[in-house]
Amino acid sequence: MAPGLPTAMDRPHFIGIGGAGMSGIAKILAQRGAKVAGSDAKDSATAEALRALGATVHIGHAAEHLADDASCVVVSSAIRADNPELARAAELGVPVVHRSDALAALMDGLRPLAVAGTHGKTTTTSMLAVSLAELGLDPSYAIGGDLDAPGSNALHGTGEIFVAEADESDRSFHKYAPEVAIVLNVELDHHANYASMDEIYESFETFAGRIRPGGTLVISADHEGARELTRRLAGSVRTVTYGEAADADVRILSVTARGLSSEVTVLLDGTELTFTVSVPGRHYASNAVAALAAGAALGIPAAELAPALAAYTGVKRRLQLKGEAAGVQVIDSYAHHPTEMTADLEAMRAAAGRGRILVVFQPHLFSRTQELGKEMGQALALADASLVLGIYPAREDPIPGVTSDLIVQAARAAGAEVTPLSDQAGVPAAVAGMARPGDLVLTMGAGDVTDLGPLILDRLAEVRG
Structure with a gap:
């Protein structure tokens, strides 16, 4: 039998409860009987799954979301010091626990x-x-x-x-x-x-x-x-x-x-x-x-x-088949580092047969693009054609001079066919204009590029159906 609740985590409040790492800890604590609460920037299927376990999930960050009887506040490294719920925790004297400490306690x-x-x-x-x-x-x-x-x-x-x-x-x-x-x-x-x-x-x-x-x-x-x-x-x-x-x-x-x-x-x-x-x-x-x-x-x-x-048949965003329309398969890849991009593109090349590989790539983080933009562009040379979107900032502020153009130029220097596209709304139409039956389309990156898969499939069905 697994152990019960760690000390002082019977009424935890999670700031950013919908995140991949945070939501998992919240779920386990709820399953062990904790009174779980938290907040996230936007509603999601993950938030709804937590509510189904009895958790209270607030949308948006506000001081009043933190209950007076919270036993601790759980944060990740992505939570900024000026978060109002974090400030409220300091006022109330509620202990702040890093996500990793909470997970370590669960393993005891x-x-x-x-x-x-x-x-x-x-x-x-x-x-x-x-x-x-x-x-x-x-x-x-x-x-x-x-x-x-x-x-x-x-x-x-x-x-x-x-x-x-x-x-x-x-x-x-x-x-x-x-x-x-x-x-x-x-x-x-x-x-x-x-x-x-x-x-x-x-x-x-x-x-x-x-x-x-x-x-x-x-x-x-x-x-x-x-x-x-x-x-x-x-x-x-x-x-x-x-x-x-x-x-x-x-x-x-x-x-x-x-x-x-x-x-x-x-x-x-x-x-x-x-x-x-x-x-x-x-x-x-x-x-x-x-x-x-x-x-x-x-x-x-x-x-x-x-x-x-x-x-094991896969995990979401790790070469996950999103569907097929007009003879074109759309696959979602979380790859955002050049090594991961290369591995996924090589795997898809082996699976594609005679079909082409088309990539919609969204760089993740300004700092990563600054250091590895050239290598990302070289990895895209393994595809037959690519669309490159703007940088997904996540937790970072922009760095002057660092844009996805660093990747575009490196890809072109490596002989890749690559097109910059600043407007994500234009991606479904652009892909539908490129793809033909037998092709594989990869939406690639750690940001919200994953949301484009269903839209691409809808557009392919509309145009080619």
Whole structure:
């Protein structure tokens, strides 16, 4: 039986309760019996899912939304210091708890498995949550994306395992003490918080140092950044490597494309295992093998976990098929870093057959575009044609001279066919004018570009129907 409520979290108030990470913690607390309340900038299906669990969700931020009897206020790093509910908490003397501390408290008394890395965290965490549930282990989990319905990013399970996505962006993953940790890759990202690769390595070393005594670090043998981290750790923690590299402890022998899925064969403890990954591409196959190695480190027989991984059929925004109209499939991709963009475009190239790949790309964050705009443009050269939208600012203020034109120019220099488009309202018509039967259209980015998929499908049906 999973533990009950953490101390002083029986009446939490979440500022930004509709966010991926915040809503998951709120959901688990509500399922454990807490009186959950919170606010968000706009209403959403996630907010409605929380209300269905008994949570009070206010729209907009105002001091009066914070109840006088709130036991704590939960915030993420995205909440600004001038938020009126935060100011009201200070007036009332209500403790303020960071999201990562709240999640760490939820893991107390359980067997935590934390998934870290610059890319692939949500997918790998989801694979573990689904496959462990398939085996009847009823894990608790907190994921940075929805599996198949709004609010499905978290669950309070009755089992002893807690699977959590561990976010390095603000160093909040230093709060966790996992029994097993996964590091999928290590690259420079989140430039507002990390100035160099050395700072990134130091942060991941701290995370690895938090693994419980006798625990295990599962880490990629294929990514140079992960290999460097392994060298820096120098045996300070029990390590299991995985990947296609010849020296990997869990070695990927082959990945065979089967349409929008893959057949993967691995060598683990001297035994070959072949299983299906129900999403396309080597990148996702590698994520599945990381999940397999981590489950084995927890003592779950690999021969049982491998077939259970096939139960994972995707997570929203991770190469999610939005629909088909006029012979054109529209797929949503959360990729916003050049490595992720390249992996998704390569996976789609393998699945597209003779069809073309058309991309609607929305850059995410001014700081990321400033540092990686050239590499983003080079990644778009893997598509047959792209539309590039304005930068989605998220939590950042504009940086003078930093626009999506940095990406457009780099893409053109790499030989890509790319068109800048400042007005998102014009995207459906533009795509309908480009696409033809057999093509794949990717809406790509971490911002509101995801909202364009249904509009593109409607326009394709209207024009070509």
